[in-house]
Amino acid sequence: MPLRHPARTRRLLATTAGIVALGLFVAGCTATGSDKPVGEPISGGTLTYASGDAEPSCLDPHVGGNFPQALISAQYLESLVSRDTDGQIIPWLAESWTASEDGLTWDFTLRDDVTFTDGTVFDAAAVQANVAHVQDPTTLSSTGYLALGKVTGTEAVSPTVVRFTLSAPDSALLESLSQPWLAIESPTALERSQDENCAAPVGTGPFIVESWVKQNAITLVRNDDYVSPPADAGHSGPAYLDKVIWRFIPDSASRYAAVQSGEVDVIDNAQPDTIVQAKQSDSLEHLDSPRPGASNRIELNSGRAPFNDVRVREAFMRSANVDDAVSSLFLGTATRSYSALSSVEATAVSNAALFDYDPAAAAKLLDAAGWSETDADGYRVKDGVRLTVEFPVSTNQSIPAEQSVFEQIQATAKETGFDVKLRPLDLSSWYAALAANDYDAVSAPYTKVGPDVLRILYHSASIVPAPSGYFANLAQVNDPAIDELLTTAARATDPAARASLYSDAQNRILEGFYILPLYDQQNHYLLRSDVVGLRTLPTVAVPTLYDAWLNR
Amino acid sequence: MAEPVGPRGATLRVVLRVLGRLAARLGGAVFVLWAVASVTFFAVRLIPGDPAQAVLGGPGSQASPEALAAVSSEYGFDQPVIVQYLTQLGRLSTGDLGRSYALNMDVGPLVLSQLGSTVLLAVLALTLAWLLALALATWSTRGGTIAFRVGSSLEIVAAALPHFWLATSLIVVFSIWLGVLPPISTSGVAGLVLPVLTLAVPLAGFLGQIMRESLQVALESPFVLSARARGESERGVRWVHALRHASLPAISLSGWAFGSLISGAVVVETIFARPGLGRTLLNAVTLRDVPVVIGVVMIVAVTYILMTLLTDAASRLVDPRLRLL
Numbered sequence: 001m002p003l004r005h006p007a008r009t010r011r012l013l014a015t016t017a018g019i020v021a022l023g024l025f026v027a028g029c030t031a032t033g034s035d036k037p038v039g040e041p042i043s044g045g046t047l048t049y050a051s052g053d054a055e056p057s058c059l060d061p062h063v064g065g066n067f068p069q070a071l072i073s074a075q076y077l078e079s080l081v082s083r084d085t086d087g088q089i090i091p092w093l094a095e096s097w098t099a100s101e102d103g104l105t106w107d108f109t110l111r112d113d114v115t116f117t118d119g120t121v122f123d124a125a126a127v128q129a130n131v132a133h134v135q136d137p138t139t140l141s142s143t144g145y146l147a148l149g150k151v152t153g154t155e156a157v158s159p160t161v162v163r164f165t166l167s168a169p170d171s172a173l174l175e176s177l178s179q180p181w182l183a184i185e186s187p188t189a190l191e192r193s194q195d196e197n198c199a200a201p202v203g204t205g206p207f208i209v210e211s212w213v214k215q216n217a218i219t220l221v222r223n224d225d226y227v228s229p230p231a232d233a234g235h236s237g238p239a240y241l242d243k244v245i246w247r248f249i250p251d252s253a254s255r256y257a258a259v260q261s262g263e264v265d266v267i268d269n270a271q272p273d274t275i276v277q278a279k280q281s282d283s284l285e286h287l288d289s290p291r292p293g294a295s296n297r298i299e300l301n302s303g304r305a306p307f308n309d310v311r312v313r314e315a316f317m318r319s320a321n322v323d324d325a326v327s328s329l330f331l332g333t334a335t336r337s338y339s340a341l342s343s344v345e346a347t348a349v350s351n352a353a354l355f356d357y358d359p360a361a362a363a364k365l366l367d368a369a370g371w372s373e374t375d376a377d378g379y380r381v382k383d384g385v386r387l388t389v390e391f392p393v394s395t396n397q398s399i400p401a402e403q404s405v406f407e408q409i410q411a412t413a414k415e416t417g418f419d420v421k422l423r424p425l426d427l428s429s430w431y432a433a434l435a436a437n438d439y440d441a442v443s444a445p446y447t448k449v450g451p452d453v454l455r456i457l458y459h460s461a462s463i464v465p466a467p468s469g470y471f472a473n474l475a476q477v478n479d480p481a482i483d484e485l486l487t488t489a490a491r492a493t494d495p496a497a498r499a500s501l502y503s504d505a506q507n508r509i510l511e512g513f514y515i516l517p518l519y520d521q522q523n524h525y526l527l528r529s530d531v532v533g534l535r536t537l538p539t540v541a542v543p544t545l546y547d548a549w550l551n552r
Numbered sequence: 553m554a555e556p557v558g559p560r561g562a563t564l565r566v567v568l569r570v571l572g573r574l575a576a577r578l579g580g581a582v583f584v585l586w587a588v589a590s591v592t593f594f595a596v597r598l599i600p601g602d603p604a605q606a607v608l609g610g611p612g613s614q615a616s617p618e619a620l621a622a623v624s625s626e627y628g629f630d631q632p633v634i635v636q637y638l639t640q641l642g643r644l645s646t647g648d649l650g651r652s653y654a655l656n657m658d659v660g661p662l663v664l665s666q667l668g669s670t671v672l673l674a675v676l677a678l679t680l681a682w683l684l685a686l687a688l689a690t691w692s693t694r695g696g697t698i699a700f701r702v703g704s705s706l707e708i709v710a711a712a713l714p715h716f717w718l719a720t721s722l723i724v725v726f727s728i729w730l731g732v733l734p735p736i737s738t739s740g741v742a743g744l745v746l747p748v749l750t751l752a753v754p755l756a757g758f759l760g761q762i763m764r765e766s767l768q769v770a771l772e773s774p775f776v777l778s779a780r781a782r783g784e785s786e787r788g789v790r791w792v793h794a795l796r797h798a799s800l801p802a803i804s805l806s807g808w809a810f811g812s813l814i815s816g817a818v819v820v821e822t823i824f825a826r827p828g829l830g831r832t833l834l835n836a837v838t839l840r841d842v843p844v845v846i847g848v849v850m851i852v853a854v855t856y857i858l859m860t861l862l863t864d865a866a867s868r869l870v871d872p873r874l875r876l877l
Contacts, residue, residue, distance in 0.1 A: 057656060058656060137622055215666065247736075248825060250822050254736055257723045257727050257735035258825075261728060261731060426837075427839075428599075428601025428840050429601055431601070431602075431605070466620075467617045467621070469602065
C-alpha cells in the first residue's frame with residue numbers, strides 16, 4: 001500500500017503535480033485572473049477556505065489547544081487583547097489594563113457594549129467563567145492551561161472590571177491572553193456539555209458556527225450584530241462576507257489545484273513549489289506570515305553522547321551546509337534564520353557568524369573532541385563507537401521540503417564523518433521516540449506569542465517530562481545561568497530590562513551550539529486575486545476573514 | 553444401494569444441508585470478525601504512541617497531570633493491555649463499537665455516517681471497472697491482432713497505475729488544464745467523476761486481463777464449437793455462451809476487488825478531500841484512536857464478508873453447475 005510511506009508519497013505527488021503543472025504553465029494554459037479594479041469593499045458572498053491542517057476534533061480551543069483550532073476559532077472567538085505588527089499589545093475585548101506595582105494583580109477594563117452571539121452579555125463574570133473553564137482539569141486544556149500557569153484567581157471588581165491575581169509576576173501575561181487558545185466564550189454556552197460546546201462554541205466574533213459536517217465542512221455565517229474588532233482592524237461593524245465554508249484538504253497538490261481552479265478561495269499550508277507557481281499566476285496572491293515564538297531549528301540533545309560535548313555540537317553545525325539546502329529546496333520561499341526566535345518577535349537575536357559552513361573547522365573540532373579516527377565507511381569513530389546522530393523526523397510536522405533539507409544536512413555532515421540516521425515517523429511514534437530520549441537531533445516547531453517561549457524550550461525545568469512523557473526542552477539545555485536569565489525575564493516588569501535579559505539568554509543559547517536555526521516557522525497562504533483585505537492576526541499568524549471581501 | 557427416499561426426506565436433507573452451510577458461514581464470519589478485531593487492537597497498541605494523547609488533544613499534548621490521570625482511569629489506560637483488550641472485546645461482542653478517543657463521539661454513528669460515501673464510491677468504481685473491462689476484453693478478442701495487442705497493453709498499464717499518481721494526473725488534466733471537473737469532492741455528481749475513475753481504471757485493467765484470458769479459452773472450447781455448429785449467431789456465441797463462461801473468474805474476484813477498493817479509498821479520499829471510511833481510518837491510526845480503527849476495520853470486514861456471499865450467489869446464478877452443489 002503506497003500509504004506506508006506517506007511522506008514519500010506526498011513528495012512524489014507534489015513533484016509530479018509540480019512538473020506537470022509547470023509544463024502546462026509554460027504551454028500558456030493559465031487561468032485568467034480578475035481584472036476588476038479594487039474599489040469600495042463589497043458586502044456579501046461566500047468565501048471557501050481550504051485548510052491543510054488536520055480537522056479539529058473540537059472547535060473550542062480551550063479543549064486541548066492546537067493550531068488547527070486557532071485557525072478556525074479566530075473567525076468566531078475573540079481574546080481580551082491582541083498584538084499589532086510591531087509586537088505591541090493592543091486592546092480587543094479589554095479596553096485597557098493596569099498592573100499593580102508588585103506585578104501580582106492585574107485589572108482589565110472590559111468593553112461594555114459587547115454581547116455573545118447567544119445573547120449573553122460579555123462582562124467580568126464571563127471572563128471569570130472562561131478562566132475557570134480553562135483551569136478545570138475536565139476541560140482537558142493543554143495550551144491555555146499552561147499559559148495561565150501563574151493565574152491563581154479572578155475577581156469581578158465591577159461588571160466591566162475583572163481582576164487577575166498571580167502567584168508570581170508574569171511578563172508574558174498579556175501575550176498569553178492574546179492567544180486564540182484563551183479566547184473568551186459565552187459562559188451560558190460553556191455550561192452545555194463538552195460535546196455540544198465542541199460542536200458549536202459561542203463567542204463574540206464576526207462569524208457564528210452554523211454547522212459542522214465532520215470530514216466535510218464547517219459553515220460559518222456572519223454575525224450581523226458584531227461590534228468588537230481588535231484595535232488594528234481595517235474597518236468597523238459587521239464582516240463583509242455573508243458566509244464562510246471551511247474545508248479540509250490534506251493533500252498539498254489537491255489543495256493547490258482547488259484554489260487554482262477557483263473551487264476554493266484561500267488555502268493554507270502552501271508548499272514551496274506551489275508558491276512559486278502561484279507567483280507566476282495572475283489569478284493567485286501569496287501571503288507569507290511566519291508564525292511567532294520559536295524559529296524552526298534542529299535541537300541537539302546535549303543530555304547524552306555525542307552531543308553532550310559542545311565541540312561535537314559545534315562541529316555538527318559547521319559540517320552542515322544549511323544555506324544551500326534551504327535556498328535550493330525551498331525555492332527561495334524561506335529565509336535562513338540564525339535566531340532561536342521567529343523574526344516576528346521584536347526581541348529576537350540573530351548571530352549568523354556562529355553557523356558558517358566550515359568543514360575544515362568541523363574536522364578540527366572533532367579531532368580535539370577525541371573523534372579522530374575514521375572507519376572504512378568514512379565515519380568518525382571514538383573508542384570503537386561510530387559518530388552516530390539519531391534524528392527522528394515527524395512526517396506530520398516537517399513538510400517535504402524540510403525533510404529534504406534534513407537529507408542535505410545528512411549528506412554534507414557525512415563528509416565530515418557524522419552518520420546522521422534520519423528516521424521518518426508518524427506523529428505518535430515521533431513523540432514516543434522523544435519521550436524515550438531516543439534521539440540526538442530533532443526538529444520540533446513551537447508556536448507561542450512572545451519571547452517567553454524561550455523559558456518553555458530552554459529552562460532546565462522543561463527537561464522534566466509531563467505525565468504524558470512530553471517535555472519541551474528537547475536540546476536538554478541545563479545551564480543555571482540560562483535558567484536564571486529566563487526566570488528573571490519572566491518576572492521583569494520593565495520592558496527594556498526584559499528585552500535585555502532575553503537577549504542575553506538567546507546569546508548564551510546560540511553560543512552553546514544547542515540549536516541549529518533553519519528558518520521561521522513557515523506559514524504561507526495562497527488566495528484568489530479577487531479576495532481583498534485578508535490579513536493574518538499578528539498574534540499567532542492565523543488569517544482573519546473579518547476584513548476580507550470578494551471583488552467579483 | 554441406498555434406500556429409495558421419499559420427497560419429504562429429500563426436502564429435509566436439503567434444508568439441513570443449507571442450514572449446515574449457513575452455520576458454517578456464520579461461524580466463519582464470527583471468527584473473521586474476532587481475528588480482525590484482535591489483530592487490529594494489538595497492531596495499534598504495539599506501535600509506539602500513547603492513546604491517552606488522542607483524548608487530550610492529539611500527540612504531544614501538554615495536558616496537566618490531573619487531566620491525564622482522569623483520562624487514564626476513565627478510558628482504562630492504566631489497566632494492563634490484556635485487560636483493555638478483553639474489555640474491548642466484551643464490548644464489541646455486544647455490538648457496542650465504543651467511543652472515539654479523539655472525536656468526542658460514538659464510533660457506531662461515526663462509522664455509519666462515513667460508510668455511505670465510501671460504499672457509493674466503491675460500488676460506482678466496481679461497476680465502471682466491470683463495464684470498462686468487458687468492453688476492452690470483447691473488443692480486443694474480436695478486433696484482430698492489433699486490437700488484441702493494444703487491448704492487452706492497455707490492461708497491463710492500467711492495472712499497474714498507482715492510485716495517487718492517477719488521481720494527481722486526472723486532477724491536472726481535467727481540473728487545471730481543461731477546467732471541466734472539480735479537483736475536490738463537491739456535493740454534486742461532478743465531484744464523483746475523478747475519484748471513481750481513479751479507483752476504476754486500475755481495477756478495470758486487472759479484471760480485463762482475467763476476462764480476456766478466460767474469454768479466449770472459452771472461445772476455443774468444444775461447447776463454443778458445438779454452439780457454432782448448431783448455427784448460432786456470432787453474437788449469441790459470444791454473449792450467451794463464451795462471456796458467461798469467461799465472467800466467472802472475474803465475478804469471484806469482485807469480492808476481493810471490493811475490499812481492495814475500500815483500501816484504495818484511503819488514498820482517493822485523502823487526495824480528493826472526500827469524506828469517508830478511508831480518511832477516517834487514516835486519521836484514527838495517526839492519533840492511535842483505537843476504537844475508531846477497530847470500528848472501521850470491522851465494518852470493512854463485514855462488507856467484505858457480505859460481498860463474498862454476494863459473489864458466491866452471483867456465481868451460482870451465472871454458472872448452473874454450481875447450483876447442484
